[in-house]
Amino acid sequence: MTTTAQRVREFPLPDVGEGLVDAEILAWHVRQGDRVTDGQVVCEVETAKASVELPIPYDGVVHRIHAEAGATVAVGAVIISVSVDTGADGPDGPDDPGAPDAPGAPAAGAPEPEAPAARQPVLVGYGAAPGRSGRRPRRRNGATAPAPAAPATPPAPAALPTPPAPATPPVPAARTERPAAKPPVRRLAKDLGVDLAAVVPTGAGGVVTRADVHAAHAAPPARDVVPAAPPAPTAAPPAPPAPDAAPVAPAVDPSRSGGETRIPVKGVRRATARAMVASAFTAPHVTEFVTVDVTRTMALVRELKRDPELAGLRVGPLLLVARAFLLAIRRHPEVNARWDEENQEIVRTDRINLGIAAATERGLLVPNIKDAGGLTLPRLARALGELVATAREGRTTPAALAGGTVTLTNIGVFGVDTGTPILNPGESAILAFGAVRERPWVHKGEVRPRQVTTLALSFDHRLVDGELGSKVLADTAAVLEHPKRLLTWA
Known part of the structure; x- marks a missing residue:
């Protein structure tokens, strides 16, 4: 041998x-x-x-x-x-x-x-x-x-011809493989205190879905029924009595105990917290606001949704706001820069890597579209759709999160009119797009109902002075008020 x-x-x-x-x-x-x-x-x-x-x-x-x-x-x-x-x-x-x-x-x-x-x-x-x-x-x-x-x-x-129904709970305990679930679903289960091995999957190929986790969390009595089915019912009551059931998921309903909940800050949330503190206390922030009539832009969005060239792509107001922001940066390229602390230099770059702030279950992610300034509208729409979908599915790679130069955040989806966004570290500017609302507005000398939104631009005052920041914000607003400028200024 x-x-x-x-x-x-x-x-x-x-x-x-x-x-x-x-x-x-x-x-x-x-x-x-x-x-x-x-x-x-x-x-x-x-x-x-x-x-x-x-x-x-x-x-x-x-x-x-x-x-x-x-x-x-x-x-x-x-x-x-x-x-x-x-x-x-x-x-x-x-x-x-x-x-x-x-x-x-x-x-x-x-x-x-x-x-x-x-x-x-x-x-x-x-x-x-x-x-x-x-x-x-x-x-x-x-x-x-x-x-x-x-x-x-x-x-x-x-x-094991024992009752078929009780046969399901022992299966997770006997598994040799971990339950199949995507990272966001695993995070959700961890936050809710749900054991994935005890969740019955309903997704394709036996994958545990978010709905499965919520269902398992919303049905705690089912856990008491399972131990009662085996032949030894006397051993089950001591294990899950009501006093012991509460600590299993103390973070689920803190109001029930009247106490406080402590959530460990790890991964993306910890990195975001550190980055925002560093950005807020390192880069001198300046935020400017402008309220703009976007009635024509909203009409253009409706037309583009019917355009066969954009069929199946993500077409919405955010797409045209991104396009307007990129066009304004191309007209004022000196805003696309970063601060080199070690050498005390301003470093300008030709490529506009547009970050899109995405709220996910893992926390705030800001993946960016590489060289977004050189993309056509259909390619920008496709890139925007893929970026958002990937972030929500938890598949964003480190490479997609690195190298951004400016960021766009859509706070309007939450019904918020405006805010003072904090810069993504290493970037020069961030534009917040507020909610589009119908308001009384002076249009052609008369007060009429128009669709209006507010834009807020925060920028690093070491890189961007007030005049430059104002020009970028004003040009972005001008394109959204008169979207034909997407053609005449291109």
């Missing part, structure tokens, strides 16, 4: 963003004793910018997982170690030392589904490779050898 030499390789948390300090482990897709291959996603982390899947860079068997899900780990700290074969026996050689110590690891003859064909490695920070299913394949040492024994074990679960 040929022996296989092994050594343990440690995998530290890499810097998947720009200047990443730490990240929270959202979920592990492997456990101790699992066999992994080069490029296989082993865990999912939430950085200060985005949710990122981490692939392992070598083949081997999971020797140890050093950080549990929910832990915040510093960049460079070891998160997983893998026993790597250094001999020539191949991936299906002798048993690895890590496997016998694995809690709950299957026996040599236990069936395990064959892993699908090898897929392309996932690039760090760019999500999963196309075509990857919601559930990660598991590879275990010796999984292929006992394949003929696979039919012997399925009868065991089938031999």
Whole structure:
């Protein structure tokens, strides 16, 4: 028998963003004793910018997982170690030392589904490779050898002819794979104190949806019914009595206890808090306001929605506000700049990377459209739609969040007229688009009902003086009042 030499390789948390300090482990897709291959996603982390899947860079068997899900780990700290074969026996050689110590690891003859064909490695920070299913394949040492024994074990679960309804609760407890759910859904479940393993999925392919989490949270009595169904009802009452049920989710309804709720600030929310404090107390903010008649712009939006060239694209007032803002910046390119603190210089750039503030379940994200100033209206509409959809689904990458030069935030969707937006760190200006309301307005010498909105422009006074900021804001308003200028000023 040929022996296989092994050594343990440690995998530290890499810097998947720009200047990443730490990240929270959202979920592990492997456990101790699992066999992994080069490029296989082993865990999912939430950085200060985005949710990122981490692939392992070598083949081997999971020797140890050093950080549990929910832990915040510093960049460079070891998160997983893998026993790597250094001999020539191949991936299906002798048993690895890590496997016998694995809690709950299957026996040599236990069936395990064959892993699908090898897929392309996932690039760090760019999500999963196309075509990857919601559930990660598991590879275990010796999984292929006992394949003929696979039919012997399925009868065991089938031999549990106990009541069909109670059979569902034990399933999550016996799962070897984590429940399939998107990162925002996992965050929601964590905030509500809902165990995803106890949620019955209704999404396609067995994916847990937001509605499933809300349903599980809104039906606490169902938890008391489940323990009553098994043959040992006497053991169930002590576990979930009413006094013990409240601490399970103390943050759900603080009014019930009359106390306070403490919510740990991690990931995006912590990064946003730090960035806003740094921005507010570093860059001298100036905010200017203008109220503008956008009746013609709203009429143009209705026409564009019927245009076949824009069919299926995201067409709304925000699209034309973005277009007007970009046009104003192109007329005054010196506003598209950043402050270099180290060299005490103003750095101007030709590319306008337009950030769009998006409120998501993970917190405030500001992904940006690269070189937005050079896009046609249909391409801008497509980019805007993709950016918003990606942010809401929790798939925004660190690259999409870096390099912005100016930002547009739509506070009007919340019914807010105006505000004083804080600059995204490193950017020169941010424009807030308020609610569009029908108001009495002097139009052609007469008071008439017109659709009116208020724009607020905050800018860094180290880069932009009052005259320049006023010109950018005035030109943006002028285009929205007379949208034909989209053609004449282009």
